[in-house]
Amino acid sequence: MANLMTATGFVRQHILKELKNGNMEVLKGLPPVLAMECGIAMQNELGDVKEASPINDKEVGKSMLSRMADTGIKEQLVKQKEQEEKEFMEKVALAKQITESVTNS
Known part of the structure; x- marks a missing residue:
């Protein structure tokens, strides 16, 4: 600024x-x-x-x-950040599933 x-x-x-x-x-x-x-x-x-x-x-x-x-720029940025967080959480959940399936095999 x-x-x-x-x-x-x-x-x-x-x-x-x-x-x-x-x-x-x-x-x-x-x-x-x-x-x-x-x-x-x-x-x-x-x-x-x-x-x-x-x-x-x-x-x-x-x-x-x-x-x-x-x-509306602020709202756009908030939505973008929420989408990025959602995608990250999905990747974390997938990584946990893969880890569990590998360690439980």
Whole structure:
């Protein structure tokens, strides 16, 4: 997770640097939330915010995490892990049967 945060921070710094140089093209293709976040960060960094933004960065972050949670990835991973455990237990049971048949012969 730390590597992701470092990479995200690097990309964000690069975007802010390009915006400071007047390159608005860097915003093309970005998700709207990320573009707004970069704009707010640039305003805060430059200190020329005329009025406070109604956007709460923490709430935006929570919303993004919630949206990711809604994708079902967690459920997929849980099902995959359960399937792997089931297959492992089946192999253990088979190994026990083979061991018993060999030792009881």
